[in-house]
Amino acid sequence: MLNQIMRMSKIYAPTLKEDPVDAEIASHKLLLRAAMIRKVAAGVYNFLPLGFAVLQRVEDIIREEMQAIGSQEIRMSALQPAELWHESGRWNDYGPELMRLVDRNQHGFCLGPTHEELITSLVRDELRSYKELPKSLFQIQVKFRDEIRPRFGLLRAKEFVMKDAYSFHPDQASLQEHYDEMGRAYGRICDRTGLDYRPVAADSGQIGGKTSVEYMALAEAGEAAIVFCECGYAADVEAATATIKPLVHDVPEIDKISTPGVGSIASLSEFLGIPEAATVKALIGKGADEQIVAIFVPGDHDLNNIKICHLIPGFDFLTDDELVEAGLHKGSIGPVGLPEGIKVLADESLKSVAKWVCGANEDGFHYVGAKLGADFQVDEWADLCNVFAGDFCPECGKPLDEARGIEVSQIFQLGTKYSDSMGATYMDEDGVERPFVMGCYGVGVTRTLAAVVEQHNDEHGIIWPVSVAPAEVCVVPLAAGDDIVSPVAEQIATELNAAGLRVAIDDRNERAGVKFNDADLIGWPYQIVVGKRGVNEGIVEIKERATGEKSSIAISEVVAKMVEIVEAEREKYAF
Numbered sequence: 001m002l003n004q005i006m007r008m009s010k011i012y013a014p015t016l017k018e019d020p021v022d023a024e025i026a027s028h029k030l031l032l033r034a035a036m037i038r039k040v041a042a043g044v045y046n047f048l049p050l051g052f053a054v055l056q057r058v059e060d061i062i063r064e065e066m067q068a069i070g071s072q073e074i075r076m077s078a079l080q081p082a083e084l085w086h087e088s089g090r091w092n093d094y095g096p097e098l099m100r101l102v103d104r105n106q107h108g109f110c111l112g113p114t115h116e117e118l119i120t121s122l123v124r125d126e127l128r129s130y131k132e133l134p135k136s137l138f139q140i141q142v143k144f145r146d147e148i149r150p151r152f153g154l155l156r157a158k159e160f161v162m163k164d165a166y167s168f169h170p171d172q173a174s175l176q177e178h179y180d181e182m183g184r185a186y187g188r189i190c191d192r193t194g195l196d197y198r199p200v201a202a203d204s205g206q207i208g209g210k211t212s213v214e215y216m217a218l219a220e221a222g223e224a225a226i227v228f229c230e231c232g233y234a235a236d237v238e239a240a241t242a243t244i245k246p247l248v249h250d251v252p253e254i255d256k257i258s259t260p261g262v263g264s265i266a267s268l269s270e271f272l273g274i275p276e277a278a279t280v281k282a283l284i285g286k287g288a289d290e291q292i293v294a295i296f297v298p299g300d301h302d303l304n305n306i307k308i309c310h311l312i313p314g315f316d317f318l319t320d321d322e323l324v325e326a327g328l329h330k331g332s333i334g335p336v337g338l339p340e341g342i343k344v345l346a347d348e349s350l351k352s353v354a355k356w357v358c359g360a361n362e363d364g365f366h367y368v369g370a371k372l373g374a375d376f377q378v379d380e381w382a383d384l385c386n387v388f389a390g391d392f393c394p395e396c397g398k399p400l401d402e403a404r405g406i407e408v409s410q411i412f413q414l415g416t417k418y419s420d421s422m423g424a425t426y427m428d429e430d431g432v433e434r435p436f437v438m439g440c441y442g443v444g445v446t447r448t449l450a451a452v453v454e455q456h457n458d459e460h461g462i463i464w465p466v467s468v469a470p471a472e473v474c475v476v477p478l479a480a481g482d483d484i485v486s487p488v489a490e491q492i493a494t495e496l497n498a499a500g501l502r503v504a505i506d507d508r509n510e511r512a513g514v515k516f517n518d519a520d521l522i523g524w525p526y527q528i529v530v531g532k533r534g535v536n537e538g539i540v541e542i543k544e545r546a547t548g549e550k551s552s553i554a555i556s557e558v559v560a561k562m563v564e565i566v567e568a569e570r571e572k573y574a575f
């Protein structure tokens with residue numbers, strides 16, 4: 001079936017001349033201005049016809065890639081019973097991002113932020129035999145997360161579209177095989193939607209499991225930071241490991257020095273005239289077990305919240321009052337002479353520093369040359385720091401680079417986390433009950449759409465790759481209703497459409513300038529401009545949106561030429 005020609009005279013597409021005031025980044029501004037989306041509330045959006053057309057293109061690409069690796073489409077409910085979340089333990093663990101509600105009979109529900117619980121309960125009673133495994137199921141559906149800071153338009157929304165897939169395996173080897181296939185499919189989804197991306201090692205966050213990769217669309221507006229190396233290593237800074245080399249400063253034997261008014265690493269480094277990297281920073285917190293921990297990291301590094309929470313469940317920093325109560329002096333905390341009962345934890349990198357420059361546990365005093373193993377002991381060493389550019393690659397040792405990215409998708413090996421907690425088992429060949437080994441895989445569909453705009457735009461508007469554009473070509477007659485121009489434009493649009501291109505025509509009774517601006521703003525990959533003089537001479541103009549290049553061509557040749565160009569372009573995104 002042929003696509004319908006999109007008629008700009010009919011379509012609901014109220015474009016905006018000015019940037020909306022509350023939009024900070026390109027994709028947010030342009031999606032609003034180009035009449036793709038409209039805001040309903042903070043982090044909640046409607047899709048208008050043009051935006052919806054793009055959304056459907058993105059969904060179709062994802063659907064094709066999922067089907068190509070044998071995943072089957074289903075549709076689960078967005079409304080999920082609280083009991084299932086109690087079973088997995090996530091009703092408590094998920095926190096305030098989970099949108100909870102009760103029905104009129106006081107039954108608890110949530111609006112699904114993800115569907116591990118629901119899918120596990122869907123299969124646990126009816127997927128029973130090893131003969132039926134593996135199984136991979138996916139859906140494209142709206143998700144709800146009560147984000148603390150919904151912002152940047154579709155990039156961080158409270159309601160958004162996700163493609164989520166879940167797979168069930170008899171063993172790790174089978175999971176690994178599908179996980180690798182998914183990874184390749186996710187790469188193709190990025191390629192086909194036109195994203196410049198990087199797969200990075202990731203932390204598995206709220207979802208659980210151990211092995212995980214995120215697909216990052218490289219963009220300054222991205223909220224994620226990644227580090228990478230020319231050897232191929234790349235990781236989200238949340239999960240990155242690196243070799244950190246603190247500066248080993250040549251200091252004498254232990255010496256307690258008066259440091260009046262010094263209460264931060266910056267002021268200590270200035271006071272002593274040494275780099276921050278040569279000092280040791282202290283952080284004090286406690287976990288769910290109430291054990292107070294003094295944590296030491298190189299002065300120029302920060303404690304990584306995710307790493308510390310993995311090590312100490314329920315970790316939080318002590319408040320100022322709790323510090324006083326514990327006998328600690330904020331701004332001068334160090335490992336020598338800590339009050340009894342405080343555990344000392346330090347970043348592995350500090351093993352290489354024999355003599356520390358650190359707090360003296362006394363207001364207005366610091367130590368230089370506090371000797372590790374002699375003046376103080378460390379109870380536990382761990383990888384604790386946020387990594388940054390200049391730290392060294394854990395694989396090849398070269399300095400790491402840094403970039404910002406938008407996490408468009410993520411794949412996870414869940415192992416038996418949900419099958420264990422929710423009792424989802426199958427019968428193996430010997431009749432033994434075993435828990436499913438599971439994987440889960442998510443693509444932010446609406447976030448992908450916004451990431452494409454983030455990477456493909458200029459001062460005039462969006463530049464859609466043909467693969468996801470609302471239409472591949474827009475025919476722009478410069479005098480609508482004109483007896484000469486209109487029939488030619490209509491004829492070209494009809495023939496392009498018959499040739500299988502996705503076509504729009506700006507048949508509005510508007511000035512040329514308005515049409516040109518809107519065409520650039522909306523971002524059709526190609527425009528065919530049909531003007532009166534040209535028609536009299538038998539020519540029209542093809543404009544390529546990405547380069548701005550215009551070329552004149554005979555009316556008799558334009559259809560064949562356009563088809564050739566678009567087909568070549570499609571090829572690039574089909575893979």
Ligand code: ATP
Nearest residue numbers: 154155156157160162407408409410442443444447
């Ligand atoms: P983030 O770290 O950005 O909050 P996440 O890691 O919590 O995302 P996942 O649970 O991995 O997200 O969800 C799968 C995909 O869903 C993400 O890779 C992302 O593309 C998309 N996504 C997650 N949260 C949002 C959101 N608030 N708005 C739009 N898309 C989102």
Ligand code: MG
Nearest residue numbers: 214407409410
């Ligand atoms: Mg994620």
